[in-house]
Amino acid sequence: MRAACPPLPAPRTPPTLAGDLAIWIFILAELLAFGVFFIAYAFARANNPELFAAEQLALNRDAGAINTLLLLTASYFVVRAVHAAEAGQSRHGARWLVAALGCAAGFVAIKIGEYAAAFSAGISLSSSTFHMFYLSLTFFHFMHVLLGMVILGALWLNARRGLYGPHNMNGIESGAAYWHMVDLVWLILFPLVYVIR
Template structure:
Protein backbone atom coordinates (compact mmCIF):
# COMPACT_ATOMS: atom_id res chain seq x y z
CA UNK A 1 0.00 0.00 0.00
CA UNK A 2 1.20 3.47 -0.75
CA UNK A 3 2.83 4.80 2.38
CA UNK A 4 0.06 3.56 4.63
CA UNK A 5 2.14 1.50 6.97
CA UNK A 6 5.22 3.12 8.42
CA UNK A 7 6.62 -0.21 9.53
CA UNK A 8 6.47 -2.04 6.18
CA UNK A 9 8.91 0.03 4.15
CA UNK A 10 12.64 -0.13 4.30
CA UNK A 11 14.45 2.75 5.97
CA UNK A 12 16.45 5.01 3.74
CA UNK A 13 20.15 4.50 4.19
CA UNK A 14 22.09 7.61 5.14
CA UNK A 15 24.59 8.22 2.33
CA UNK A 16 28.13 7.34 3.17
CA UNK A 17 30.02 10.18 4.80
CA UNK A 18 32.95 9.86 2.42
CA UNK A 19 34.29 7.27 0.08
CA UNK A 20 36.99 5.17 1.61
CA UNK A 21 40.36 6.41 0.41
CA UNK A 22 42.48 4.17 -1.71
CA UNK A 23 46.23 4.12 -1.80
CA UNK A 24 46.03 5.96 -5.13
CA UNK A 25 43.76 8.69 -3.75
CA UNK A 26 45.92 9.38 -0.73
CA UNK A 27 44.46 10.53 2.58
CA UNK A 28 41.06 12.28 2.43
CA UNK A 29 41.21 16.07 2.43
CA UNK A 30 39.91 17.72 5.59
CA UNK A 31 38.17 20.25 3.31
CA UNK A 32 36.02 17.73 1.49
CA UNK A 33 35.43 15.08 4.16
CA UNK A 34 31.85 14.99 5.35
CA UNK A 35 28.32 14.63 4.11
CA UNK A 36 27.01 17.24 1.66
CA UNK A 37 23.19 17.21 1.94
CA UNK A 38 21.57 16.40 -1.41
CA UNK A 39 23.29 16.69 -4.77
CA UNK A 40 26.62 18.53 -5.05
CA UNK A 41 25.42 20.12 -8.31
CA UNK A 42 22.47 21.68 -6.50
CA UNK A 43 24.86 23.32 -4.04
CA UNK A 44 26.72 24.99 -6.91
CA UNK A 45 23.40 26.44 -8.04
CA UNK A 46 22.43 27.42 -4.49
CA UNK A 47 25.72 29.19 -3.77
CA UNK A 48 25.50 30.98 -7.14
CA UNK A 49 21.93 32.01 -6.36
CA UNK A 50 22.96 33.32 -2.95
CA UNK A 51 25.73 35.33 -4.62
CA UNK A 52 23.28 36.87 -7.12
CA UNK A 53 20.84 37.74 -4.33
CA UNK A 54 23.77 39.22 -2.38
CA UNK A 55 24.28 41.59 -5.33
CA UNK A 56 20.55 42.37 -5.34
CA UNK A 57 20.72 43.29 -1.65
CA UNK A 58 23.72 45.56 -2.27
CA UNK A 59 21.96 47.23 -5.22
CA UNK A 60 18.95 47.86 -3.00
CA UNK A 61 21.01 49.58 -0.29
CA UNK A 62 22.86 51.76 -2.85
CA UNK A 63 19.62 52.75 -4.60
CA UNK A 64 18.11 53.53 -1.22
CA UNK A 65 20.98 55.93 -0.55
CA UNK A 66 20.16 57.76 -3.80
CA UNK A 67 16.52 58.24 -2.81
CA UNK A 68 16.08 58.14 0.95
CA UNK A 69 12.72 59.92 0.97
CA UNK A 70 11.41 57.88 -1.97
CA UNK A 71 12.35 54.62 -0.23
CA UNK A 72 10.95 55.76 3.12
CA UNK A 73 7.66 56.67 1.45
CA UNK A 74 7.67 53.37 -0.42
CA UNK A 75 8.31 51.38 2.74
CA UNK A 76 5.40 53.10 4.46
CA UNK A 77 3.02 51.84 1.76
CA UNK A 78 4.00 48.21 2.53
CA UNK A 79 2.13 46.26 5.16
CA UNK A 80 4.72 45.19 7.71
CA UNK A 81 2.17 42.78 9.16
CA UNK A 82 2.15 40.93 5.83
CA UNK A 83 5.94 40.82 5.83
CA UNK A 84 6.10 39.47 9.39
CA UNK A 85 3.35 36.92 8.70
CA UNK A 86 5.17 35.74 5.56
CA UNK A 87 8.45 35.42 7.45
CA UNK A 88 6.81 33.33 10.19
CA UNK A 89 5.09 31.22 7.52
CA UNK A 90 8.37 30.40 5.76
CA UNK A 91 10.18 29.71 9.05
CA UNK A 92 7.33 27.38 9.99
CA UNK A 93 7.56 25.72 6.58
CA UNK A 94 11.27 25.20 7.20
CA UNK A 95 10.82 23.54 10.59
CA UNK A 96 8.11 21.29 9.11
CA UNK A 97 10.59 20.18 6.44
CA UNK A 98 13.27 19.58 9.11
CA UNK A 99 10.78 17.45 11.07
CA UNK A 100 9.69 15.74 7.85
CA UNK A 101 13.27 14.77 7.03
CA UNK A 102 13.72 13.48 10.58
CA UNK A 103 10.56 11.39 10.11
CA UNK A 104 11.98 10.00 6.86
CA UNK A 105 15.20 8.98 8.61
CA UNK A 106 13.20 7.31 11.38
CA UNK A 107 11.13 5.50 8.75
CA UNK A 108 7.91 7.31 9.74
CA UNK A 109 7.02 7.87 6.12
CA UNK A 110 3.31 8.67 6.47
CA UNK A 111 4.12 11.30 9.10
CA UNK A 112 6.90 12.64 6.85
CA UNK A 113 4.40 13.01 4.03
CA UNK A 114 1.99 14.91 6.30
CA UNK A 115 4.72 17.24 7.55
CA UNK A 116 5.85 18.01 4.00
CA UNK A 117 2.23 18.69 3.01
CA UNK A 118 2.11 21.09 5.97
CA UNK A 119 5.17 22.87 4.57
CA UNK A 120 3.40 23.11 1.19
CA UNK A 121 0.45 24.70 2.98
CA UNK A 122 2.69 27.41 4.44
CA UNK A 123 4.10 28.06 0.96
CA UNK A 124 0.58 28.34 -0.45
CA UNK A 125 -0.38 30.83 2.26
CA UNK A 126 2.77 32.84 1.51
CA UNK A 127 1.84 33.00 -2.19
CA UNK A 128 -1.74 34.05 -1.35
CA UNK A 129 -0.44 36.77 1.00
CA UNK A 130 1.91 37.99 -1.71
CA UNK A 131 -0.90 38.03 -4.30
CA UNK A 132 -3.09 40.08 -1.94
CA UNK A 133 -0.23 42.48 -1.21
CA UNK A 134 0.62 42.95 -4.88
CA UNK A 135 -3.08 43.31 -5.71
CA UNK A 136 -3.40 46.13 -3.17
CA UNK A 137 -0.38 47.91 -4.65
CA UNK A 138 -1.67 47.67 -8.21
CA UNK A 139 -5.10 48.78 -6.94
CA UNK A 140 -3.46 51.88 -5.48
CA UNK A 141 -1.80 52.62 -8.82
CA UNK A 142 1.64 51.50 -7.64
CA UNK A 143 3.54 49.35 -10.13
CA UNK A 144 7.15 48.52 -11.12
CA UNK A 145 7.34 51.74 -13.13
CA UNK A 146 6.28 54.03 -10.29
CA UNK A 147 9.80 54.63 -8.97
CA UNK A 148 13.05 52.81 -8.07
CA UNK A 149 11.63 51.46 -4.82
CA UNK A 150 8.73 49.70 -6.51
CA UNK A 151 10.91 48.52 -9.41
CA UNK A 152 13.15 46.71 -6.92
CA UNK A 153 10.23 45.61 -4.75
CA UNK A 154 8.32 43.92 -7.57
CA UNK A 155 11.48 42.54 -9.24
CA UNK A 156 13.10 41.02 -6.14
CA UNK A 157 9.93 39.74 -4.49
CA UNK A 158 8.83 38.42 -7.90
CA UNK A 159 12.08 36.50 -8.41
CA UNK A 160 11.72 35.18 -4.86
CA UNK A 161 8.14 34.11 -5.62
CA UNK A 162 9.43 32.09 -8.60
CA UNK A 163 11.85 30.37 -6.19
CA UNK A 164 8.95 29.65 -3.85
CA UNK A 165 6.90 28.08 -6.65
CA UNK A 166 9.85 25.88 -7.66
CA UNK A 167 10.23 24.96 -3.99
CA UNK A 168 6.55 23.97 -3.88
CA UNK A 169 7.09 21.65 -6.85
CA UNK A 170 10.13 20.18 -5.04
CA UNK A 171 8.00 19.60 -1.93
CA UNK A 172 5.38 17.89 -4.10
CA UNK A 173 8.04 15.54 -5.49
CA UNK A 174 9.25 14.88 -1.93
CA UNK A 175 5.72 13.95 -0.84
CA UNK A 176 5.50 11.47 -3.73
CA UNK A 177 8.86 9.97 -2.77
CA UNK A 178 7.78 9.44 0.84
CA UNK A 179 4.69 7.60 -0.42
CA UNK A 180 6.60 5.09 -2.50
CA UNK A 181 6.27 1.60 -1.06
CA UNK A 182 9.94 0.85 -1.65
CA UNK A 183 12.46 3.71 -1.37
CA UNK A 184 14.60 4.12 -4.46
CA UNK A 185 18.36 4.17 -4.46
CA UNK A 186 18.57 7.93 -4.93
CA UNK A 187 15.56 8.92 -2.81
CA UNK A 188 17.61 10.15 0.12
CA UNK A 189 19.69 12.48 -2.06
CA UNK A 190 16.55 13.75 -3.82
CA UNK A 191 14.75 14.37 -0.52
CA UNK A 192 17.76 16.21 0.89
CA UNK A 193 18.04 18.29 -2.29
CA UNK A 194 14.37 19.29 -2.10
CA UNK A 195 14.67 20.16 1.58
CA UNK A 196 17.81 22.22 0.96
CA UNK A 197 16.12 24.19 -1.82
CA UNK A 198 13.11 24.88 0.39
CA UNK A 199 15.37 26.25 3.13
CA UNK A 200 17.03 28.48 0.51
CA UNK A 201 13.62 30.03 -0.23
CA UNK A 202 13.30 30.76 3.50
CA UNK A 203 16.87 32.08 3.78
CA UNK A 204 16.48 34.57 0.90
CA UNK A 205 13.21 35.91 2.28
CA UNK A 206 14.84 36.42 5.68
CA UNK A 207 16.95 39.17 4.05
CA UNK A 208 14.34 40.56 1.65
CA UNK A 209 11.86 41.14 4.48
CA UNK A 210 13.96 43.53 6.60
CA UNK A 211 15.37 45.33 3.56
CA UNK A 212 12.00 46.29 2.13
CA UNK A 213 9.81 46.39 5.22
CA UNK A 214 12.12 47.60 8.00
CA UNK A 215 15.25 49.46 6.89
CA UNK A 216 14.16 50.96 3.56
Protein backbone atom coordinates (compact mmCIF):
# COMPACT_ATOMS: atom_id res chain seq x y z
CA MET A 1 0.00 0.00 0.00
CA ARG A 2 1.38 3.34 -0.98
CA ALA A 3 1.74 5.94 1.71
CA ALA A 4 -0.40 8.99 1.04
CA CYS A 5 1.72 11.85 -0.25
CA PRO A 6 1.30 15.12 1.60
CA PRO A 7 -0.17 17.75 -0.70
CA LEU A 8 2.41 19.98 -2.33
CA PRO A 9 2.48 23.48 -0.91
CA ALA A 10 0.90 25.98 -3.25
CA PRO A 11 3.57 27.87 -5.21
CA ARG A 12 4.10 31.28 -3.66
CA THR A 13 3.69 34.09 -6.10
CA PRO A 14 5.95 37.09 -5.60
CA PRO A 15 4.21 40.21 -4.23
CA THR A 16 2.63 42.18 -7.06
CA LEU A 17 0.59 45.34 -7.38
CA ALA A 18 -3.00 44.65 -8.50
CA GLY A 19 -3.46 46.74 -11.64
CA ASP A 20 -1.35 48.97 -13.79
CA LEU A 21 1.59 50.93 -12.34
CA ALA A 22 0.29 54.09 -14.07
CA ILE A 23 -3.05 53.98 -12.22
CA TRP A 24 -1.20 53.58 -8.92
CA ILE A 25 0.94 56.65 -9.62
CA PHE A 26 -2.31 58.50 -10.38
CA ILE A 27 -3.87 57.17 -7.14
CA LEU A 28 -0.86 58.39 -5.13
CA ALA A 29 -1.24 61.87 -6.65
CA GLU A 30 -4.94 61.86 -5.73
CA LEU A 31 -4.23 60.68 -2.18
CA LEU A 32 -1.67 63.45 -1.80
CA ALA A 33 -4.17 66.10 -3.02
CA PHE A 34 -6.94 64.86 -0.70
CA GLY A 35 -4.48 64.54 2.19
CA VAL A 36 -3.36 68.18 1.85
CA PHE A 37 -7.01 69.27 1.62
CA PHE A 38 -7.95 67.32 4.79
CA ILE A 39 -5.01 68.70 6.78
CA ALA A 40 -5.78 72.25 5.58
CA TYR A 41 -9.38 71.79 6.81
CA ALA A 42 -8.21 70.52 10.20
CA PHE A 43 -5.78 73.43 10.75
CA ALA A 44 -8.33 76.00 9.53
CA ARG A 45 -10.76 74.52 12.05
CA ALA A 46 -8.18 74.86 14.84
CA ASN A 47 -8.37 78.66 14.41
CA ASN A 48 -12.12 78.71 14.90
CA PRO A 49 -13.39 75.49 16.49
CA GLU A 50 -16.65 77.01 17.82
CA LEU A 51 -17.80 78.21 14.38
CA PHE A 52 -16.85 74.90 12.74
CA ALA A 53 -18.66 72.87 15.43
CA ALA A 54 -21.84 74.98 15.15
CA GLU A 55 -21.98 74.71 11.35
CA GLN A 56 -21.04 71.03 11.35
CA LEU A 57 -24.02 70.36 13.62
CA ALA A 58 -26.33 71.71 10.90
CA LEU A 59 -25.06 69.16 8.32
CA ASN A 60 -27.17 66.13 7.49
CA ARG A 61 -25.17 63.40 9.24
CA ASP A 62 -27.72 60.75 8.23
CA ALA A 63 -27.04 61.53 4.56
CA GLY A 64 -23.28 61.43 5.18
CA ALA A 65 -23.52 58.07 6.95
CA ILE A 66 -25.81 56.52 4.31
CA ASN A 67 -23.41 57.70 1.62
CA THR A 68 -20.53 56.04 3.50
CA LEU A 69 -22.51 52.78 3.60
CA LEU A 70 -23.23 53.11 -0.14
CA LEU A 71 -19.58 53.71 -1.07
CA LEU A 72 -18.37 50.83 1.11
CA THR A 73 -20.97 48.53 -0.42
CA ALA A 74 -20.05 49.63 -3.95
CA SER A 75 -16.41 48.88 -3.09
CA TYR A 76 -17.34 45.43 -1.79
CA PHE A 77 -19.31 44.70 -4.98
CA VAL A 78 -16.29 45.75 -7.06
CA VAL A 79 -14.14 43.33 -5.02
CA ARG A 80 -16.63 40.56 -5.85
CA ALA A 81 -16.47 41.50 -9.55
CA VAL A 82 -12.65 41.26 -9.47
CA HIS A 83 -12.80 37.89 -7.71
CA ALA A 84 -15.37 36.63 -10.26
CA ALA A 85 -13.08 37.67 -13.13
CA GLU A 86 -10.18 35.91 -11.40
CA ALA A 87 -12.31 32.75 -11.27
CA GLY A 88 -12.93 33.04 -15.03
CA GLN A 89 -16.52 34.25 -14.55
CA SER A 90 -16.27 37.67 -16.18
CA ARG A 91 -20.00 37.85 -17.09
CA HIS A 92 -20.95 37.02 -13.50
CA GLY A 93 -18.60 39.81 -12.43
CA ALA A 94 -20.51 42.20 -14.72
CA ARG A 95 -23.57 41.78 -12.49
CA TRP A 96 -21.56 42.80 -9.42
CA LEU A 97 -20.41 45.89 -11.33
CA VAL A 98 -24.02 46.85 -12.10
CA ALA A 99 -24.79 46.56 -8.38
CA ALA A 100 -21.76 48.77 -7.60
CA LEU A 101 -22.95 51.36 -10.13
CA GLY A 102 -26.37 51.32 -8.46
CA CYS A 103 -24.78 52.17 -5.08
CA ALA A 104 -22.68 54.91 -6.70
CA ALA A 105 -25.82 56.39 -8.30
CA GLY A 106 -27.45 56.36 -4.85
CA PHE A 107 -24.47 58.31 -3.48
CA VAL A 108 -24.78 60.88 -6.29
CA ALA A 109 -28.54 61.30 -5.73
CA ILE A 110 -28.11 61.85 -1.97
CA LYS A 111 -25.24 64.29 -2.50
CA ILE A 112 -27.27 66.30 -5.03
CA GLY A 113 -30.08 66.42 -2.44
CA GLU A 114 -27.62 67.74 0.16
CA TYR A 115 -26.32 70.42 -2.21
CA ALA A 116 -29.88 71.44 -3.15
CA ALA A 117 -30.78 71.82 0.54
CA ALA A 118 -27.61 73.83 1.21
CA PHE A 119 -28.14 76.17 -1.74
CA SER A 120 -31.80 76.71 -0.92
CA ALA A 121 -30.72 77.66 2.62
CA GLY A 122 -28.54 80.35 1.04
CA ILE A 123 -25.25 78.53 1.76
CA SER A 124 -22.43 79.23 -0.69
CA LEU A 125 -18.65 79.04 -0.87
CA SER A 126 -18.41 82.52 0.63
CA SER A 127 -20.84 81.86 3.55
CA SER A 128 -18.05 80.89 5.97
CA THR A 129 -14.67 79.15 6.11
CA PHE A 130 -16.44 75.96 7.14
CA HIS A 131 -18.86 76.05 4.21
CA MET A 132 -16.04 76.91 1.81
CA PHE A 133 -14.30 73.71 2.93
CA TYR A 134 -17.51 71.64 3.13
CA LEU A 135 -18.62 72.56 -0.40
CA SER A 136 -15.22 72.42 -2.11
CA LEU A 137 -13.99 69.24 -0.38
CA THR A 138 -17.21 67.30 -0.96
CA PHE A 139 -17.53 68.60 -4.54
CA PHE A 140 -13.92 67.63 -5.30
CA HIS A 141 -14.78 64.14 -4.04
CA PHE A 142 -18.11 64.17 -5.91
CA MET A 143 -16.26 64.71 -9.22
CA HIS A 144 -14.12 61.67 -8.40
CA VAL A 145 -17.26 59.60 -7.80
CA LEU A 146 -18.54 60.62 -11.24
CA LEU A 147 -15.22 59.68 -12.89
CA GLY A 148 -15.26 56.42 -10.92
CA MET A 149 -18.73 55.66 -12.30
CA VAL A 150 -17.49 56.20 -15.86
CA ILE A 151 -14.64 53.76 -15.14
CA LEU A 152 -17.02 51.20 -13.57
CA GLY A 153 -19.26 51.56 -16.65
CA ALA A 154 -16.32 50.80 -18.95
CA LEU A 155 -15.37 47.78 -16.81
CA TRP A 156 -18.99 46.58 -16.98
CA LEU A 157 -19.04 46.80 -20.81
CA ASN A 158 -15.85 44.74 -21.00
CA ALA A 159 -16.87 42.28 -18.29
CA ARG A 160 -20.21 41.43 -19.92
CA ARG A 161 -18.32 40.65 -23.15
CA GLY A 162 -16.32 38.14 -21.12
CA LEU A 163 -13.10 40.06 -21.60
CA TYR A 164 -11.63 39.56 -18.14
CA GLY A 165 -10.20 36.32 -16.81
CA PRO A 166 -7.31 34.95 -14.77
CA HIS A 167 -4.94 35.87 -17.61
CA ASN A 168 -6.42 39.32 -18.26
CA MET A 169 -6.88 41.09 -14.93
CA ASN A 170 -4.98 44.33 -15.52
CA GLY A 171 -7.92 46.45 -16.70
CA ILE A 172 -10.42 45.39 -14.05
CA GLU A 173 -7.84 45.56 -11.24
CA SER A 174 -6.76 49.06 -12.31
CA GLY A 175 -10.35 50.36 -12.47
CA ALA A 176 -11.16 48.68 -9.15
CA ALA A 177 -8.13 50.28 -7.45
CA TYR A 178 -9.32 53.73 -8.59
CA TRP A 179 -12.81 53.10 -7.22
CA HIS A 180 -11.43 51.92 -3.87
CA MET A 181 -9.37 55.13 -3.67
CA VAL A 182 -12.61 57.15 -4.03
CA ASP A 183 -14.06 55.09 -1.15
CA LEU A 184 -10.87 55.36 0.96
CA VAL A 185 -10.77 59.17 0.96
CA TRP A 186 -14.47 59.36 1.87
CA LEU A 187 -13.76 57.15 4.92
CA ILE A 188 -11.69 60.05 6.29
CA LEU A 189 -13.85 62.84 4.84
CA PHE A 190 -17.05 61.62 6.53
CA PRO A 191 -15.86 61.69 10.17
CA LEU A 192 -13.69 64.75 9.55
CA VAL A 193 -16.34 67.04 8.05
CA TYR A 194 -19.59 65.56 9.39
CA VAL A 195 -18.86 64.09 12.80
CA ILE A 196 -15.68 65.07 14.70
CA ARG A 197 -16.25 68.28 16.62
